[in-house]
Amino acid sequence: MIQHIKNLLILILLICFSCKEKNVSKIIVKENATSIIAIKSEQKTKFFSFYKAFSFCENNVGYFTEQEARDLYVDKTITLDIEDEKKVSPSLSYTKEKLDCIYKNLDLSGIITTKYFKNEDVFPFDNIALVDNKYVVVARDGYFFVFIIQGENKKNPVLKDVTSYQGFESLLNHxxxxxxxxxxxxxxxxxxxxxxxxxxxxxxxxxxxxxxxxxxxxxxxxxxxxxxxxxxxxxxxxxxxxxxxxxxxxxxxxxxxxxxxxxxxxxxxxxxxxxxxxxxxxxxxxxxxxxxxxxxxxxxxxxxxxxxx
Incomplete structure (x- = not known):
């Protein structure tokens, strides 16, 4: 009886410890023995690489050409804990008109979630939006800059036709x-x-x-x-x-x-x-x-x- 109580206490301690580590634990019960194997949980830290840029739909000022906008953050990578949503000032949240513009340019429809995050990064990455749990969006100077989860950027328009247009990059999209x-x-x-x-x-x-x-x-x-x-x-x-x-x-x-x-x-x-x-x-x-x-x-x-x- 004492042995069973001892095993039960050990089991409880192991479960608590595994929860602190944010892992899912698999309990295996064998004859006269109980063991716990820690299984790594789904990774909540995501990496985002540059996807595309487009102007505000109501924009009246041409701060960039389309190519200049693409080139600005083409080498930028964003690391984000997608469960660490933090409240931002209402003034930093996108209006319905801006969200509609983002959805339109990303070809999104139906039920779309948008979460906001406050970061320690420099402007404009200090306040970012996670759209549809797939796209990170930042805004500056009349343009939206969109980053996509790494591994899903198979159709990146930035990389499109690079070989075909080699030597003529400054002629195109300027x-x-x-x-x-x-x-x-x-x-x-x-x-x-x-x-x-x-x-x-x-x-x-x-x-x-x-x-x-x-x-x-x-x-x-x-x-x-x-x-x-x-x-x-x-x-x-x-x-x-x-x-x-x-x-x-x-x-x-x-x-x-x-x-x-x-x-x-x-x-x-x-x-x-x-x-x-x-x-x-x-x-x-x-x-x-x-x-x-x-x-x-x-x-x-x-x-x-x-x-x-």
């Missing part, structure tokens, strides 16, 4: 500005090309945006470059049917009836473009340049003086 030859004899591209009077002062030159995510070629006026693409009113959108990398040339075929052949100039983000087909001119500008760049701020820019434009 606002592209036309350049004119400023100094024919200059060897340095930053001195050879620049933004002339027609572009800056007359607003008569089209800019481009090649969106590999939505498969759209968007043409708009240079003077709308300070806006986010979604908020540019006067623009022409062509559906991209095919993008081919042939040697040192990237060929973009879009409908209806437009083909653009791009060729790089060394390591500088400057690309010669040959346009074939029906390129629009109305509202976007008629002075179509033959050279484009994604970093116009690095080139000379015409001073319009008192010209009203």
């Amino acid at each position: 606002k592209l500005t036309g350049l004119s030859i400023i100094d024919e004899k200059a060897y340095d591209p930053y001195k050879k090309y620049g933004l002339d009077f027609s572009i800056v002062c007359m607003c008569d030159s089209p800019s481009l945006y090649i969106n590999t995510t939505s498969k759209e070629l968007i043409i708009f006026n240079y003077c709308d470059s300070n806006k986010s693409i979604s908020n540019v009113e006067n623009k022409s959108i062509f559906k991209i049917e095919k993008i081919e990398n042939k040697g040192n040339k990237l060929i973009i075929i879009a409908t209806p009836n437009l083909k653009i052949t791009c060729e790089g100039e060394g390591e500088v983000p400057v690309f010669k473009m040959l346009v074939e087909g029906d390129f629009p001119k109305e509202y976007v500008g008629s002075d179509l340049k033959k050279v484009f760049t994604s970093v116009p701020e690095k080139f000379q820019k015409e001073d319009c003086g008192d010209f009203g434009g």
Whole structure:
């Protein structure tokens, strides 16, 4: 009898100890002996890697291009104890409109849970949301940045077509500005090309945006470059049917009836473009340049003086 009581006390102590360790215990009863084998519980710490970025649905300010937003946290990894939900200020919780925007862009429907966590990490990771127990979402400067549980990121749009577009990364998913030859004899591209009077002062030159995510070629006026693409009113959108990398040339075929052949100039983000087909001119500008760049701020820019434009 005393032996049985002793065994029972040991059993109780072992169970209590195993609970402290947050493990599930399997009790095995054999003849005249009872033993406990600790079984590791389901891991509550999850690791999240970058998945995608998109702007607030009501956003009116273009802080980033789509590619810049993706590049910002592409190497970031988040570690989260998904059971350690902590209360955050109501002002830090997403409004219904923002949650609807997140659900729409993540293609979520039905019953969706959203939990909020307060972290010791730096902004914007000090307050994060766990959506559908799968996505971690943070927000800054008019954009949502989404991270997904590692192992489920098989269709990461960041990795899409990287090999096919190699050498042309700065041409895609960036606002592209036309350049004119400023100094024919200059060897340095930053001195050879620049933004002339027609572009800056007359607003008569089209800019481009090649969106590999939505498969759209968007043409708009240079003077709308300070806006986010979604908020540019006067623009022409062509559906991209095919993008081919042939040697040192990237060929973009879009409908209806437009083909653009791009060729790089060394390591500088400057690309010669040959346009074939029906390129629009109305509202976007008629002075179509033959050279484009994604970093116009690095080139000379015409001073319009008192010209009203």
